[in-house]
Amino acid sequence: MSQLSAMASAVGERLKASGVSLGVSESSCGGLISASLVAVPGASAYYLGGGVIYTAVSREGLLAITPQTMQGLRASTEAYALLNARAIRETLGATWGLAETGASGPTGNRYGDAAGHACIAVVGPVTRVITLETGETDREANMWAFAQAALDLLLACLSEEDRSG
Numbered sequence: 001m002s003q004l005s006a007m008a009s010a011v012g013e014r015l016k017a018s019g020v021s022l023g024v025s026e027s028s029c030g031g032l033i034s035a036s037l038v039a040v041p042g043a044s045a046y047y048l049g050g051g052v053i054y055t056a057v058s059r060e061g062l063l064a065i066t067p068q069t070m071q072g073l074r075a076s077t078e079a080y081a082l083l084n085a086r087a088i089r090e091t092l093g094a095t096w097g098l099a100e101t102g103a104s105g106p107t108g109n110r111y112g113d114a115a116g117h118a119c120i121a122v123v124g125p126v127t128r129v130i131t132l133e134t135g136e137t138d139r140e141a142n143m144w145a146f147a148q149a150a151l152d153l154l155l156a157c158l159s160e161e162d163r164s165g
Contacts, residue, residue, distance in 0.1 A: 015046035024050030096124035
């Protein structure tokens with residue numbers, strides 16, 4: 001976890017220095033993103049909370065995303081990652097929302113995405129979304145790769161906001 005811890009520390013320093021906050025919605029990472037963030041001393045200054053949005057029940061109960069809102073959408077897409085990032089940001093009143101959705105493995109998901117597929121979104125003063133394909137079937141390795149990519153994307157957005165703000 002040392003690499004994630006270092007990245008989470010860098011994220012925390014940036015968020016604290018800016019006086020802003022973060023909410024996290026993750027799926028196939030299973031809480032790894034949030035765990036790395038709250039492992040940093042002083043995380044309560046910026047981390048408002050998060051959820052593992054693993055099923056339709058958790059999506060509706062924790063993010064208030066209804067079946068009607070999901071019409072025409074499916075999980076493990078960039079559009080869905082953006083929806084979850086917006087929802088966690090709004091639900092918690094955070095400056096930034098970070099969301100991850102994917103298929104960690106060892107097989108793909110029911111939508112036809114291969115193991116190692118993830119979509120990650122950041123919504124806030126800067127909004128970005130990416131798709132990651134690791135090409136790996138190792139579940140735990142993919143979870144770590146997805147979490148690292150999520151923190152990388154958040155750091156990039158924070159840096160971009162610093163340059164433009």
